[in-house]
Amino acid sequence: xxxxxxxxxxxxxxGAAALSLGFILMPLIFVTWLxxxxxxxxxxxxxxxxxxxxxxxxxxxxxIDGFVxxxxxxxxxxxIGLALGVPASLALVRHRIPLGPGISTLLLLPxxxxxxxxxxxxxxxxxxxxxxxEIPVMGSLLGLIVAHTLVVIPWVVRLVTASLAGFDHxxxxxxxxxxxxxxxxFWRVTLPSIRPGIxxxxxxxxxxxxxxxxxxxxxxxxxxxxxxxxxxQYLEWKIDPxxxxxxxxxxxLIGAAMIVTDRYVxxxxxx
Amino acid sequence: xxxxxxxxxxxTYGDFTAVDDVDIxxxxxxxxxxxxxxxxxxxxxxxxIAGFIPPSAGSITIGERDVTVLPPWKRHCGLVFQSYALFPxxxxxxxxxxxxxxxxxxxxxxxxxxxxxxxxxxxxxxxxRYPRQLSGGQQQRVALARAxxxxxxxxxxxxxxSNLDAKLRLEVRVEIRELQRxxxxxxxMVTHDQEEALTMADRLVVMEKGQVRQIGTQRELYEKPxxxxxxxxxxxxxxxxxxxxxxxxxxxxxxxxxxxxxxxKPGPATLALRPERIAVGGEADGLPNRFTAKVEHASYLGALxxxxxxxxxxxxxxxxxxxxxxxxEPQPDESxxxxxxxxxxxxxxxxA
Numbered sequence: 001x002x003x004x005x006x007x008x009x010x011x012x013x014x015g016a017a018a019l020s021l022g023f024i025l026m027p028l029i030f031v032t033w034l035x036x037x038x039x040x041x042x043x044x045x046x047x048x049x050x051x052x053x054x055x056x057x058x059x060x061x062x063x064i065d066g067f068v069x070x071x072x073x074x075x076x077x078x079x080i081g082l083a084l085g086v087p088a089s090l091a092l093v094r095h096r097i098p099l100g101p102g103i104s105t106l107l108l109l110p111x112x113x114x115x116x117x118x119x120x121x122x123x124x125x126x127x128x129x130x131x132x133x134e135i136p137v138m139g140s141l142l143g144l145i146v147a148h149t150l151v152v153i154p155w156v157v158r159l160v161t162a163s164l165a166g167f168d169h170x171x172x173x174x175x176x177x178x179x180x181x182x183x184x185x186f187w188r189v190t191l192p193s194i195r196p197g198i199x200x201x202x203x204x205x206x207x208x209x210x211x212x213x214x215x216x217x218x219x220x221x222x223x224x225x226x227x228x229x230x231x232x233q234y235l236e237w238k239i240d241p242x243x244x245x246x247x248x249x250x251x252x253l254i255g256a257a258m259i260v261t262d263r264y265v266x267x268x269x270x271x
Numbered sequence: 272x273x274x275x276x277x278x279x280x281x282x283t284y285g286d287f288t289a290v291d292d293v294d295i296x297x298x299x300x301x302x303x304x305x306x307x308x309x310x311x312x313x314x315x316x317x318x319x320i321a322g323f324i325p326p327s328a329g330s331i332t333i334g335e336r337d338v339t340v341l342p343p344w345k346r347h348c349g350l351v352f353q354s355y356a357l358f359p360x361x362x363x364x365x366x367x368x369x370x371x372x373x374x375x376x377x378x379x380x381x382x383x384x385x386x387x388x389x390x391x392x393x394x395x396x397x398x399x400r401y402p403r404q405l406s407g408g409q410q411q412r413v414a415l416a417r418a419x420x421x422x423x424x425x426x427x428x429x430x431x432x433s434n435l436d437a438k439l440r441l442e443v444r445v446e447i448r449e450l451q452r453x454x455x456x457x458x459x460m461v462t463h464d465q466e467e468a469l470t471m472a473d474r475l476v477v478m479e480k481g482q483v484r485q486i487g488t489q490r491e492l493y494e495k496p497x498x499x500x501x502x503x504x505x506x507x508x509x510x511x512x513x514x515x516x517x518x519x520x521x522x523x524x525x526x527x528x529x530x531x532x533x534x535x536k537p538g539p540a541t542l543a544l545r546p547e548r549i550a551v552g553g554e555a556d557g558l559p560n561r562f563t564a565k566v567e568h569a570s571y572l573g574a575l576x577x578x579x580x581x582x583x584x585x586x587x588x589x590x591x592x593x594x595x596x597x598x599x600e601p602q603p604d605e606s607x608x609x610x611x612x613x614x615x616x617x618x619x620x621x622x623a
Binding site: 170173174176180181192193195 | 344350356369370417418
């Protein structure tokens with residue numbers, strides 16, 4: 001291949017990459033722009049700029065309540081997901097478990113299952129449980145957290161399994177040789193070594209739970225709405241840029257979390 | 272430090288016997304090397320001592336304590352891993368302090384002991400580095416310091432030099448050996464490198480197929496190998512197949528009659544001869560076994576000449592003669608006279 005056509009190829013590749021990136025970032029750019037528009041009904045060109053929609057978003061009670069609930073559910077689901085997913089990954093990687101590959105696939109399944117399907121299934125299941133046990137699961141905070149744990153687990157299993165793949169088992173033996181029992185070895189040696197995977201799993205698991213709409217729609221109880229649902233409900237009546245402002249706040253928060261995390265754990269290395 | 276004894280140690284995996292009835296005693300302060308080809312059971316034996324593999328039968332005693340069923344963290348033996356196995360998320364000082372912390376050494380005492388361990392391996396001032404910031408040789412010394420800091424009853428070394436480059440390996444050999452002697456450490460090292468074993472050990476254990484072939488000093492193994500395997504594994508030997516026809520007489524497969532040690536029992540046997548014990552030319556005069564041999568191949572090795580000869584179409588031998596000024600270099604197809612004393616060769620019964 002000649003130098004000229006090689007250069008041409010590189011231009012084409014860079015062009016395609018820029019186009020794809022632009023396509024992905026387009027909504028982000030428009031949401032950001034829109035949130036600063038002055039007029040109530042979004043139209044182009046903007047009539048002027050203002051920060052009033054940020055004030056509106058920050059003062060909207062259902063947004064605030066939704067944000068707090070989403071935060072609570074996200075944190076709880078992430079912690080439970082880690083508590084279940086980390087031991088599961090360790091067991092799957094370390095031991096030859098009957099049906100191991102099948103179990104791995106099963107644990108990753110909630111990630112590929114359409115949200116509506118997952119939501120319907122969980123909804124029906126929770127109703128059945130409530131009918132059978134008479135425990136009020138349906139519409140409860142616990143029911144919502146359990147369902148969100150389901151979408152956190154695949155991230156934990158995927159990322160922790162990946163960081164265990166290159167793990168040198170002899171450092172655990174070294175710890176035991178130096179006098180550490182199995183529990184101490186796990187906390188002091190195993191866990192810190194797979195920390196990047198766990199941090200990344202926690203972050204992505206949390207973001208997935210925080211942004212989940214489809215499944216939550218089926219499961220929220222009266223007076224209990226997550227932020228995505230609050231935004232959806234708001235959009236049913238109004239289309240002013242308050243929603244864009246609320247979205248931008250979310251994007252900034254999540255972006256900041258990723259940047260801060262990346263300083264301690266190189267996310268690009270584990271994901 | 273303490274003495275270590277292993278008795279009737281055995282490990283089987285299904286039908287496969289990895290370690291078969293091994294008996295070894297290591298004296299207090301002794302440096303013992305387990306030597307053998309890969310798959311001979313030496314590493315399995317070491318890992319049973321450290322407690323990572325439960326033995327199928329037999330017992331292991333460290334000092335006065337039977338540790339056979341104790342978990343690794345209660346055995347108090349320091350192990351230096353082949354991969355070093357340093358904790359990547361801890362600094363050098365934290366790595367070395369780990370064992371002290373686990374053994375509940377008071378905080379105030381840890382600092383000085385870490386410093387002392389690092390001084391012993393000449394890594395003073397490296398406390399705050401992370402393992403990834405160190406060279407292979409430095410990592411190896413941290414691993415050694417970490418094992419030594421907790422003052423183990425025995426030190427176990429699992430091929431500790433195999434990941435170092437050739438030049439460094441020679442230095443570290445001497446360093447480990449000096450440290451071991453100075454501290455009087457009861458040490459067991461596993462290696463497949465014969466030269467390493469010979470230069471470092473007080474005594475060696477030669478293993479093959481899970482069994483101990485011979486235990487002895489370098490001299491004992493070289494001068495009096497217990498069997499054909501040891502004779503071929505420690506140093507080099509030329510082997511002549513044949514049979515002992517009468518006490519003190521050996522006949523090769525090619526029909527050559529020669530004198531051998533009188534103790535050998537009549538029957539099929541192999542005669543093993545060390546290449547440097549064979550005299551050439553005028554030096555062979557007056558020796559009981561003298562033959563004319565044809566040179567097949569001669570290699571100039573600097574200090575030595577390595578010569579392959581054939582006595583007839585069945586019997587080939589290997590000689591080594593020191594290089595001296597004015598020595599005529601034997602040429603291929605040249606005929607030379609070689610000879611050896613009757614006790615120069617060792618006779619091993621065959622089919623046993």
